[in-house]
Amino acid sequence: MSMECGVFHTRYESDMGLRPRPAQRIRLAVLALFVLVFPFVASTYWLDLANQVAIATVGAIGLNILVGYTGQISLGQGAFMAIGAYTAGLLTLNFGVPWGASVFCACILTAVAGTFFGLPSLRLKGLYLAIATLAAQEIVEWAMTHWTTVTGGTEAIVVPAPRLFGLRLNTTFNFYWLAVLTAAGTALFAANLFRSRIGRAFEAVRDQDIAASVIGVDVFRTKLLAFATSSFFVGLAGAMIAFYRNIVTWERFTLNTSIVYLAMIIVGGLGSIRGSFLGAALITLLPALITNLGRAIQDTAPQAASLLPYAQQAVFGIVIILFLIFEPRGLSKLWENVKDYFHVWPFAYRRGESRAN
Amino acid sequence: MSEMDCVHAGSGRRAEGWRNAPAEARAKGWAAGVAMLVCVACGSDGADADDNSIRVGAIFDLTGPTADVGTDYGDGVRAFADWINGQGGIEGRPIDLIFQDYGYQVDRAEQLYSQFVSEGAVIFMGWGTGDTEALRMRIAEDEIPFSSASLSHRLGDPAEAPYNFLLATTYSDQFRIALDWIAANHGEGTPIVALMHNASPFGLSPANQGGIEFAEAQGIDLTLYEMPRGAVDFTAEFSRIRQSGAQYVVFQNTSGPAAVALQNARSLSLDATFFCLNWCSNAQVVQLAGEAAEGLMGTMPYAPLTVDVPGTRVIHDYLASRGESAEGRTNAYTQGWWTFAAFAEGMRRVLAAGQELTGASIKAALETLSDYDMGGVTAPVTLTSTDHRGSKGLRIFRVEGGVWVPFTDFIQAPAS
Numbered sequence: 001m002s003m004e005c006g007v008f009h010t011r012y013e014s015d016m017g018l019r020p021r022p023a024q025r026i027r028l029a030v031l032a033l034f035v036l037v038f039p040f041v042a043s044t045y046w047l048d049l050a051n052q053v054a055i056a057t058v059g060a061i062g063l064n065i066l067v068g069y070t071g072q073i074s075l076g077q078g079a080f081m082a083i084g085a086y087t088a089g090l091l092t093l094n095f096g097v098p099w100g101a102s103v104f105c106a107c108i109l110t111a112v113a114g115t116f117f118g119l120p121s122l123r124l125k126g127l128y129l130a131i132a133t134l135a136a137q138e139i140v141e142w143a144m145t146h147w148t149t150v151t152g153g154t155e156a157i158v159v160p161a162p163r164l165f166g167l168r169l170n171t172t173f174n175f176y177w178l179a180v181l182t183a184a185g186t187a188l189f190a191a192n193l194f195r196s197r198i199g200r201a202f203e204a205v206r207d208q209d210i211a212a213s214v215i216g217v218d219v220f221r222t223k224l225l226a227f228a229t230s231s232f233f234v235g236l237a238g239a240m241i242a243f244y245r246n247i248v249t250w251e252r253f254t255l256n257t258s259i260v261y262l263a264m265i266i267v268g269g270l271g272s273i274r275g276s277f278l279g280a281a282l283i284t285l286l287p288a289l290i291t292n293l294g295r296a297i298q299d300t301a302p303q304a305a306s307l308l309p310y311a312q313q314a315v316f317g318i319v320i321i322l323f324l325i326f327e328p329r330g331l332s333k334l335w336e337n338v339k340d341y342f343h344v345w346p347f348a349y350r351r352g353e354s355r356a357n
Numbered sequence: 358m359s360e361m362d363c364v365h366a367g368s369g370r371r372a373e374g375w376r377n378a379p380a381e382a383r384a385k386g387w388a389a390g391v392a393m394l395v396c397v398a399c400g401s402d403g404a405d406a407d408d409n410s411i412r413v414g415a416i417f418d419l420t421g422p423t424a425d426v427g428t429d430y431g432d433g434v435r436a437f438a439d440w441i442n443g444q445g446g447i448e449g450r451p452i453d454l455i456f457q458d459y460g461y462q463v464d465r466a467e468q469l470y471s472q473f474v475s476e477g478a479v480i481f482m483g484w485g486t487g488d489t490e491a492l493r494m495r496i497a498e499d500e501i502p503f504s505s506a507s508l509s510h511r512l513g514d515p516a517e518a519p520y521n522f523l524l525a526t527t528y529s530d531q532f533r534i535a536l537d538w539i540a541a542n543h544g545e546g547t548p549i550v551a552l553m554h555n556a557s558p559f560g561l562s563p564a565n566q567g568g569i570e571f572a573e574a575q576g577i578d579l580t581l582y583e584m585p586r587g588a589v590d591f592t593a594e595f596s597r598i599r600q601s602g603a604q605y606v607v608f609q610n611t612s613g614p615a616a617v618a619l620q621n622a623r624s625l626s627l628d629a630t631f632f633c634l635n636w637c638s639n640a641q642v643v644q645l646a647g648e649a650a651e652g653l654m655g656t657m658p659y660a661p662l663t664v665d666v667p668g669t670r671v672i673h674d675y676l677a678s679r680g681e682s683a684e685g686r687t688n689a690y691t692q693g694w695w696t697f698a699a700f701a702e703g704m705r706r707v708l709a710a711g712q713e714l715t716g717a718s719i720k721a722a723l724e725t726l727s728d729y730d731m732g733g734v735t736a737p738v739t740l741t742s743t744d745h746r747g748s749k750g751l752r753i754f755r756v757e758g759g760v761w762v763p764f765t766d767f768i769q770a771p772a773s
Binding site for chain 2: 154158
């Protein structure tokens with residue numbers, strides 16, 4: 001990866017811009033236009049899927065901050081989402097806290113919980129840390145289902161619908177705007193975070209923690225900060241689910257959720273904001289696509305169609321394995337390949353020469 | 358520099374021959390894959406049925422943790438749709454059943470629900486307690502009459518869930534019938550009952566929705582034991598049950614785990630009477646547990662196909678006409694068939710009255726069902742605008758010689 005040829009910066013501001021090149025701005029404008037037009041043409045079904053993608057994007061960016069950027073593996077995603085969802089839901093339900101305030105409280109509380117469960121990262125790395133976060137998942141799951149006085153046990157809790165000036169926000173259409181804005185805000189924050197000193201410290205810890213401490217990074221503090229930042233957004237995703245669905249059930253936040261989110265950032269691209277979004281979109285839409293494929297071939301090949309439900313889990317696994325083998329840096333890198341290809345098109349270097357440098 | 362430039366310093370050093378050489382070929386391959394997915398995504402709006410048909414959405418659990426009974430239930434629902442279309446449909450209008458497996462996942466249920474409703478489904482056949490609870494608000498908003506195979510008491514209260522209908526006896530009514538029978542037949546001393554339940558809202562539903570209070574009022578000593586998901590051994594739970602001196606063990610779980618538990622209890626030679634509520638009182642549990650299921654009692658709102666009543670005869674005839682055997686078909690099959698049949702009757706009443714088929718009109722018609730005879734498969738069904746729990750009674754069955762036989766006549770559930 002290098003600077004693009006033909007682009008000259010004459011001012012520091014333009015050199016440091018988030019999207020300095022015209023092509024990037026045009027793509028952003030096209031994307032923005034699509035996002036603005038989409039809800040007016042899409043059916044409720046596709047809008048609902050879009051909302052799920054937006055929520056998953058927030059959660060995946062949160063997880064990527066921890067796993068992709070700081071290199072701390074976490075299996076506690078479901079637990080942290082649960083803390084966000086239950087805190088937001090219970091505050092509004094029991095104490096009548098306005099939804100905005102309770103979402104904020106949920107994010108803060110999840111960040112605190114994340115920091116607490118991040119404490120073992122002082123001594124533990126890699127697989128050992130993964131097991132420690134797995135403990136967090138189990139503890140929270142147990143608390144959700146057994147701490148009946150607070151969480152209502154295995155019964156679902158019904159959260160009052162969020163309203164703004166009398167307008168109900170959790171209809172598919174209204175929530176779309178809220179979800180897209182939140183996802184965009186999260187992406188913008190995260191993109192800027194990794195241009196800052198703190199963000200670079202996260203990456204330094206990931207790449208070589210000893211070297212990082214030699215150049216003056218407080219490794220433990222940085223890890224905890226990564227846990228807190230990550231959990232803040234994961235809690236936000238949980239709180240969004242609580243208010244979007246009106247109902248909080250523990251069944252949504254099991255270990256399976258943690259694994260699905262890990263799959264999102266692996267397929268999308270570790271350490272990439274764009275990858276978080278692409279991974280969240282693919283993993284959310286994949287079951288829907290398989291379902292639609294099944295229904296499309298139901299008449300022509302009923303045998304194959306009736307097998308598809310059973311193949312679904314396998315397809316899920318195969319997609320992850322294929323990505324790990326053929327494109328370990330995920331959808332994000334694929335997109336870069338496409339860009340690189342078209343950037344010099346039609347005057348590409350011949351094969352073998354392109355990597356000569 | 359873009360924001361991506363500094364990210365992968367550590368991971369860029371791999372020597373990946375595959376990734377270097379055939380870049381264009383790979384790009385084409387990926388492009389083809391993406392194009393195919395896009396085609397699939399756009400090409401299947403499913404709006405190819407004729408306008409006269411009645412769209413019905415359904416989700417089944419064919420691959421998830423309750424697939425042991427879910428598959429048979431789903432087959433029953435599909436068989437009824439096929440049967441009634443063979444009879445000329447509902448008032449001449451065929452049923453177009455759109456269904457998918459959802460693997461007992463709440464997210465998938467939500468996706469499929471909104472997909473089928475946006476494709477014009479007028480009623481919806483749901484499944485689990487968790488996902489029906491999660492959908493409850495939207496069901497009321499969309500005005501989609503919704504049947505859940507979940508018999509959670511709360512879902513039958515129109516004040517909380519106006520468009521949810523329960524056609525069989527609720528879990529808590531079933532549990533109270535079992536407790537009532539125990540209290541009446543126990544004899545001397547305090548009856549000690551262990552409820553072994555699935556670790557989910559479904560599992561706790563009988564106890565939390567009136568069961569605990571009822572046991573207290575009847576002077577029954579009731580203790581709850583959780584059966585963890587995916588467990589293959591319940592010896593630890595049974596040693597606690599043995600210490601408690603329980604004479605009765607009630608299962609609220611699906612047939613797979615219940616059969617495992619029955620075998621555990623047998624190998625521990627635990628001396629107790631076993632009860633199965635709805636989802637494990639079926640032929641499967643007998644098949645899986647074998648000898649250990651002998652003498653097992655079951656609160657069974659839907660009769661199995663081995664019981665000869667008009668409601669099972671019609672199913673036998675249908676299966677025979679298709680050249681299929683009723684062998685291995687459980688009462689979940691009857692339940693799927695007759696749940697759908699009651700909804701079909703509601704829709705028939707709407708059409709017979711010359712009204713438009715809408716959620717509100719179907720709901721109103723269902724609420725006119727009074728002592729509706731489900732072919733003797735269940736106690737007669739009555740639905741009103743203040744009560745969506747179809748029947749309050751059931752027969753207790755018992756396993757004798759490997760077959761479920763009626764043990765009592767229809768018993769009304771005692772008031773909670």
